[in-house]
Amino acid sequence: MENPIIEVRNLGKKYNINHQQGKYIALRDVLAGIFKNPLKFIRDKTKEVAGINTKEDYWALKDLNFTVNKGEVIGIIGRNGAGKSTLLKILSQITPPTTGEIKIRGRVGSLLEVGTGFHPELTGRENIRLNGAILGMTYKEIAKKFDQIVEFAGIEKFLDTPVKYYSSGMYVRLAFSVAAHMEPDILIIDEVLAVGDAEFQKKCLGKMGEITKQDGRTILFVSHNMAAIRQLCTKTILLENGKLLFSGNTEEVIQHYNSEMIDKTGQSWNGDAGDDEIRITRVLSQSLDQEGKFHTNAPIEISIHGTILKMTKHMVIGFHLFSQFGYELAYSLYDDNDADMAPTVLKPGPFIKKFVIPADTLSEGTYLIELDVGIHNLNKVLRPDQGRVSFSLSNVNGIGKRFSVPQKQGYVSVFRPRWSQQNN
Amino acid sequence: MEKAEAQIPITIIRPKKLFSLRDITEVWKYKELLFFFTWRDLKVRYKQTFIGVAWAIFQPLITMVVFTVFFGGLAKIPSDGIPYPIFVFTGLLFWQFFSTALSDTSNCLIANQAIITKVYFPRLILPLSSVMTKLVDFLIATLILVLMMLYYGFIPRVESLIVIPIVLIISFMSSVGLGLVLAAINVKYRDVRYALPFFIQMLLFVTPVIYPASIAGKYSWMLSLNPMTGAIQSARASLLETAPVNWELVGISFMACLILMFIGVYVFKKVERYFADIV
Numbered sequence: 001m002e003n004p005i006i007e008v009r010n011l012g013k014k015y016n017i018n019h020q021q022g023k024y025i026a027l028r029d030v031l032a033g034i035f036k037n038p039l040k041f042i043r044d045k046t047k048e049v050a051g052i053n054t055k056e057d058y059w060a061l062k063d064l065n066f067t068v069n070k071g072e073v074i075g076i077i078g079r080n081g082a083g084k085s086t087l088l089k090i091l092s093q094i095t096p097p098t099t100g101e102i103k104i105r106g107r108v109g110s111l112l113e114v115g116t117g118f119h120p121e122l123t124g125r126e127n128i129r130l131n132g133a134i135l136g137m138t139y140k141e142i143a144k145k146f147d148q149i150v151e152f153a154g155i156e157k158f159l160d161t162p163v164k165y166y167s168s169g170m171y172v173r174l175a176f177s178v179a180a181h182m183e184p185d186i187l188i189i190d191e192v193l194a195v196g197d198a199e200f201q202k203k204c205l206g207k208m209g210e211i212t213k214q215d216g217r218t219i220l221f222v223s224h225n226m227a228a229i230r231q232l233c234t235k236t237i238l239l240e241n242g243k244l245l246f247s248g249n250t251e252e253v254i255q256h257y258n259s260e261m262i263d264k265t266g267q268s269w270n271g272d273a274g275d276d277e278i279r280i281t282r283v284l285s286q287s288l289d290q291e292g293k294f295h296t297n298a299p300i301e302i303s304i305h306g307t308i309l310k311m312t313k314h315m316v317i318g319f320h321l322f323s324q325f326g327y328e329l330a331y332s333l334y335d336d337n338d339a340d341m342a343p344t345v346l347k348p349g350p351f352i353k354k355f356v357i358p359a360d361t362l363s364e365g366t367y368l369i370e371l372d373v374g375i376h377n378l379n380k381v382l383r384p385d386q387g388r389v390s391f392s393l394s395n396v397n398g399i400g401k402r403f404s405v406p407q408k409q410g411y412v413s414v415f416r417p418r419w420s421q422q423n424n
Numbered sequence: 425m426e427k428a429e430a431q432i433p434i435t436i437i438r439p440k441k442l443f444s445l446r447d448i449t450e451v452w453k454y455k456e457l458l459f460f461f462t463w464r465d466l467k468v469r470y471k472q473t474f475i476g477v478a479w480a481i482f483q484p485l486i487t488m489v490v491f492t493v494f495f496g497g498l499a500k501i502p503s504d505g506i507p508y509p510i511f512v513f514t515g516l517l518f519w520q521f522f523s524t525a526l527s528d529t530s531n532c533l534i535a536n537q538a539i540i541t542k543v544y545f546p547r548l549i550l551p552l553s554s555v556m557t558k559l560v561d562f563l564i565a566t567l568i569l570v571l572m573m574l575y576y577g578f579i580p581r582v583e584s585l586i587v588i589p590i591v592l593i594i595s596f597m598s599s600v601g602l603g604l605v606l607a608a609i610n611v612k613y614r615d616v617r618y619a620l621p622f623f624i625q626m627l628l629f630v631t632p633v634i635y636p637a638s639i640a641g642k643y644s645w646m647l648s649l650n651p652m653t654g655a656i657q658s659a660r661a662s663l664l665e666t667a668p669v670n671w672e673l674v675g676i677s678f679m680a681c682l683i684l685m686f687i688g689v690y691v692f693k694k695v696e697r698y699f700a701d702i703v
Contacts, residue, residue, distance in 0.1 A: 015701065026613060026614060026615040027609075027613035027615055027616055028615050030613070089541075089700070090437060091437070092543070092544050093435075093437060093544035094540075094541060094542070094543070094544050094700045095698070095700040095701055096437070096438070096439055096697055097437065097438070097439055098439055099439065100438075100439075101436060101437065101438050102435075102436070102437040102438075103434065103435075103436050103437075104434065104435040104436075104437070105433075105434050106433065107433060108435065110542075110543065110544065112542045112543070113542045116538065116539055116542040116543050117538070117539045117543070119464060119468060121467075121468045121471050122464065122467065122468065122471075126467065129460065130460050130463075130464055133456055133457045133460040134457065134460070134539060134543055134545070135543065136543075136545070138456060139456055
């Protein structure tokens with residue numbers, strides 16, 4: 001048996017919330033902070049140097065161990081925030097790990113986004129060369145593959161047109177085509193198939209399948225598209241909260257991923273979860289049908305019960321709606337319908353927040369509701385399994401299965417609920 | 425087949441060390457990308473501006489004319505006994521290379537953040553290519569200097585020309601060194617870039633571009649701590665024979681730019697560890 005092509009040992013990555021994307025540090029503020037409160041600065045600095053975990057730290061990945069053998073196509077699945085992207089970024093050396101080690105035997109090509117480094121002013125021809133170089137191809141390789149790339153993308157006529165005049169479809173086709181023609185031993189792919197038209201997606205999947213079968217290439221593939229994972233991957237890894245939850249045969253892992261979640265989840269959830277500002281005690285899904293039956297013609301009401309302990313600002317309460325296959329269908333926060341952007345202040349006391357999924361919105365199937373409670377983009381008060389409820393809709397009229405929503409990244413809502421409340 | 429087996433590169437990804445020899449060898453490995461980034465920047469710029477390549481000539485030329493009128497003509501700033509236009513142009517040539525390279529380098533990480541967060545390559549390539557781009561502009565603008573030298577009848581002696589490559593290396597390394605520091609600061613503190621143009625402007629006055637270093641009298645040694653002083657003075661000495669080439673000054677400047685380069689790489693590597701997480 002050969003050595004595994006990738007060995008991941010005790011991998012961990014710690015982030016500091018202050019360094020999160022979108023939050024820039026201004027030198028002015030830092031200097032002002034030092035003058036205002038020199039002791040705090042010294043204390044924080046000492047902690048940082050001594051490596052003590054502060055409140056702002058969190059582990060995006062922790063104690064991750066796995067190996068990949070040559071020629072395997074590995075799918076990586078898990079919820080948003082499970083650590084998939086962080087793992088890919090570490091594997092492609094974009095960001096270094098905090099702990100642990102990865103040993104890779106071969107050339108790595110990573111495709112975290114198609115069209116990386118494309119410049120709108122440059123022509124298709126020029127961009128192929130530039131993008132190829134950025135992806136790590138040598139000049140000779142690019143020259144050798146040039147005709148194939150152009151042919152696969154189908155842009156022969158526009159080769160000398162600046163790509164800013166390309167349609168988005170042409171742009172993506174060209175970008176994927178360049179990427180698909182690099183020949184690394186290990187290819188790392190993040191959700192690139194979420195772009196382009198259905199026909200081109202099929203072509204890409206076909207191309208990737210061909211690559212692995214013919215050349216014994218190893219692929220790591222992150223996607224929310226379970227169909228694509230099923231089609232390509234022999235083995236799959238399930239991540240949750242930065243840890244490896246389950247790995248093995250793709251079908252098993254996907255089944256495990258979905259069924260486990262649905263099994264564990266009831267129509268209502270009772271408990272006591274949260275922090276010292278907010279506690280969530282009960283989440284309930286109810287049909288507003290006269291008989292209380294869940295079906296596609298009934299509006300479904302979800303109510304969230306809880307208590308505010310301290311007066312809070314910026315606290316959001318919202319939910320994600322997932323299909324039984326793990327696709328995110330909607331995301332909404334309770335103050336979405338408020339006209340102004342000012343943060344809502346929540347006063348101490350018990351509250352109930354409710355929203356309704358209108359009748360005739362969802363098709364037959366099982367759905368999951370996960371709460372999003374916390375300071376937006378900063379902290380989450382609940383773990384994904386806290387406050388999670390599910391409900392199954394049966395079909396009462398028509399054929400019922402034709403209303404599928406194609407999976408998309410980001411939040412494409414199928415509906416925008418009206419929220420109502422008691423107290424608060 | 426066996427040969428191919430032996431060539432499989434092994435990569436080990438670990439928590440990043442501050443400095444290793446690998447960084448240098450890697451830049452060499454990625455030299456093609458360095459070329460492509462430089463090529464891209466030149467191509468895009470010359471495509472976007474209407475007058476294209478002429479811009480590289482136009483900019484120092486106009487500055488020279490303005491400086492000649494105000495500093496040489498009206499303010500009567502001495503020029504070591506040679507015509508002020510060619511005196512100031514020699515200085516400007518190097519100065520504009522240095523200052524434009526600085527402002528481009530300091531911005532290069534932010535300008536390329538889409539690539540930085542998606543693909544791996546040695547990050548040092550980006551500031552290096554920014555300076556390379558400016559070096560091309562510099563070489564184009566040198567044509568004017570050659571024409572001016574012919575016009576004013578300056579024919580440099582071959583033996584003094586050997587200092588020119590050294591001067592170029594000093595200018596290049598100073599730009600890269602200081603540029604790396606600024607690039608790193610700029611990524612970490614996003615308000616710094618607003619102060620940069622002012623900072624670069626100030627540097628002009630502690631560099632003998634519009635005046636000869638001799639104007640500072642017994643304090644002129646202080647100016648020589650600025651490596652660009654050595655570069656500009658030596659270039660004038662060699663091309664315009666304002667004075668014999670001062671090898672001591674060249675030596676000091678060379679040491680200064682080495683130190684600058686070292687500090688630059690150190691600071692840059694320190695920030696490099698986490699800038700894919702923050703840009």
